Amino acid sequence: MSEFMWLPLVLLPMIIFWLIKYYYDYWKRRGIPYVESHPLDLDWYKSAGIDYYAKIYRQLEGHKFGGFFSRFAPKLMIRDPELIKNVLIKDFDYFHDRGDTTFDENEPLTMNMFSAPGTLWRNLRTRLTPTFTSGKMKYMFNLVQECAEELVQAVDSHIQNDTTIDVKNYVTRYSIEVISSCAFGLKTYSIKDGHSRFAAMASKIFEGKLSARIVYLTRSVCPKLKEILRVPFIGKTTSEFFLKLTNDVVEHRKASNSSRNDFVQILINLQDDKKMGTIEDEFTLTDDLMSAQCFLFFVAGYDTSSMTISFALYELAANIEIQKKLQNEIDSFMEEHDDQVSYEMVHNMPYLHKVVSESLRKYSINGTLMRVCVKKYQIPGTEVYIDKGTEVFIPVSGLHTDERYFPDPERFLPERFEDRNPEFRDAYLPFGAGPRSCIGFRFALMSVKLALIYLLRNFNLELCTETRYPFEFAPLKIVTSVKHEIFLTFNKR
Numbered sequence: 001m002s003e004f005m006w007l008p009l010v011l012l013p014m015i016i017f018w019l020i021k022y023y024y025d026y027w028k029r030r031g032i033p034y035v036e037s038h039p040l041d042l043d044w045y046k047s048a049g050i051d052y053y054a055k056i057y058r059q060l061e062g063h064k065f066g067g068f069f070s071r072f073a074p075k076l077m078i079r080d081p082e083l084i085k086n087v088l089i090k091d092f093d094y095f096h097d098r099g100d101t102t103f104d105e106n107e108p109l110t111m112n113m114f115s116a117p118g119t120l121w122r123n124l125r126t127r128l129t130p131t132f133t134s135g136k137m138k139y140m141f142n143l144v145q146e147c148a149e150e151l152v153q154a155v156d157s158h159i160q161n162d163t164t165i166d167v168k169n170y171v172t173r174y175s176i177e178v179i180s181s182c183a184f185g186l187k188t189y190s191i192k193d194g195h196s197r198f199a200a201m202a203s204k205i206f207e208g209k210l211s212a213r214i215v216y217l218t219r220s221v222c223p224k225l226k227e228i229l230r231v232p233f234i235g236k237t238t239s240e241f242f243l244k245l246t247n248d249v250v251e252h253r254k255a256s257n258s259s260r261n262d263f264v265q266i267l268i269n270l271q272d273d274k275k276m277g278t279i280e281d282e283f284t285l286t287d288d289l290m291s292a293q294c295f296l297f298f299v300a301g302y303d304t305s306s307m308t309i310s311f312a313l314y315e316l317a318a319n320i321e322i323q324k325k326l327q328n329e330i331d332s333f334m335e336e337h338d339d340q341v342s343y344e345m346v347h348n349m350p351y352l353h354k355v356v357s358e359s360l361r362k363y364s365i366n367g368t369l370m371r372v373c374v375k376k377y378q379i380p381g382t383e384v385y386i387d388k389g390t391e392v393f394i395p396v397s398g399l400h401t402d403e404r405y406f407p408d409p410e411r412f413l414p415e416r417f418e419d420r421n422p423e424f425r426d427a428y429l430p431f432g433a434g435p436r437s438c439i440g441f442r443f444a445l446m447s448v449k450l451a452l453i454y455l456l457r458n459f460n461l462e463l464c465t466e467t468r469y470p471f472e473f474a475p476l477k478i479v480t481s482v483k484h485e486i487f488l489t490f491n492k493r
């Protein structure tokens with residue numbers, strides 16, 4: 001036996017170590033400030049986005065941008081509000097894709113506006129923008145209002161026996177009802193019953209099963225793998241449920257020649273309108289694409305809105321003076337309007353708007369915005385180039401908790417939205433910014449504000465012994481959510 005047999009045993013680990021080090025020195029080699037990392041650093045897996053991106057943001061303190069590693073791959077974080085505006089708005093042509101690796105032409109539901117790249121995204125966004133105008137929101141106002149009334153009834157009957165309420169549970173049921181009603185034209189009775197097939201399917205999408213996490217991870221580390229592995233991102237049952245649901249609703253509407261003021265109707269009209277549905281660039285709003293957009297409205301709208309309402313309710317219970325001030329505003333508006341809530345009224349309540357804005361600041365619903373660089377880009381004012389394919393992150397939760405823009409960031413202070421200077425404005429990104437910002441923000445504000453108006457008009461809220469704070473945020477979710485219940489005491493006013 002050769003005396004050098006041991007050599008590979010020593011050399012191989014050294015080579016592997018060197019290759020890993022070389023890979024993880026990606027940002028160092030490029031002369032860009034960065035956060036040190038290694039393959040065993042699994043912070044991205046263990047922490048919630050709201051905490052994770054704020055931590056990286058703080059680690060890059062003093063730099064306008066910097067590199068980090070997440071999901072075993074190099075990413076770039078842009079910290080400076082001026083540069084962020086360039087990425088999101090001015091130089092949008094370089095960053096029009098989100099780089100969402102869930103997009104898959106073989107999986108109809110993933111072909112939605114959030115995940116779609118390039119031309120498909122542009123086509124969808126252009127066609128669907130008119131769906132979200134104030135005019136269209138007004139049509140849906142009554143549907144959402146009905147849900148807010150049901151929410152009050154459900155809370156009212158709960159507190160007959162027990163004044164302690166898990167607000168997260170109730171407002172999730174409310175949000176499911178709102179979206180199922182406005183996106184699919186369906187009554188699910190989830191507020192009253194607490195259980196519905198729709199709600200069960202919704203929880204399946206978000207329950208973060210290990211298999212879904214593995215698929216998501218492998219796709220984000222190596223997008224090519226999806227062609228080889230062919231494992232669907234959305235489970236078969238969920239996928240079939242939502243595809244059939246939209247098909248049934250569409251067929252029923254067409255067959256009965258009936259119509260309703262909801263998203264599915266707007267999409268049916270869009271499909272029927274030859275000028276809109278099929279234009280020169282041969283974009284056709286197929287049935288599958290239509291289902292994918294309804295599914296997206298549901299996915300994008302239900303957790304985001306319910307968590308926003310839950311956080312606001314918690315803060316109102318924790319800050320009784322703010323709660324009283326908001327109740328006074330609601331009461332005086334109701335008196336002025338003969339106890340009738342209208343779309344205009346909801347949007348003209350200044351203090352309510354500040355309370356919602358502050359909740360969205362303190363609890364960033366998305367810890368980060370994501371973009372992918374689609375062609376080589378020079379960062380303005382520097383000699384640094386971002387390569388095509390680089391994933392770019394905008395650290396919303398970091399900006400929202402930066403003392404420089406929001407003094408005393410831990411404090412819930414709606415008054416900070418009184419006179420917003422431009423610097424403050426640029427650092428505030430709850431709905432993103434630019435052509436790819438949240439298309440549903442008007443709808444979201446309408447449903448969040450209506451729930452708050454109805455609940456505060458009818459109940460006084462207080463913290464109770466079961467209220468858990470600080471919150472423990474759930475890891476690996478796109479939407480910031482709390483792992484546990486949010487208990488509050490409700491008393492009839």
Ligand code: HEM
Pocket residue numbers: 113114115125296297298300301302304305308360365366369370429430431432433434435436437438439440441443444445448
């Ligand atoms: C409080 C509730 C909500 C919050 C905080 C929120 C936040 C966001 C954020 C941060 C983005 C990414 C923006 C960017 O990358 O610049 C986004 C995208 C999106 N949101 Fe929302 N959202 C909410 C509710 C809704 C609702 C109710 C809908 C639909 C009914 C909706 C539909 C969408 C869609 C379709 C996109 C993708 C837009 C595109 O890529 O063109 N969102 N949302």
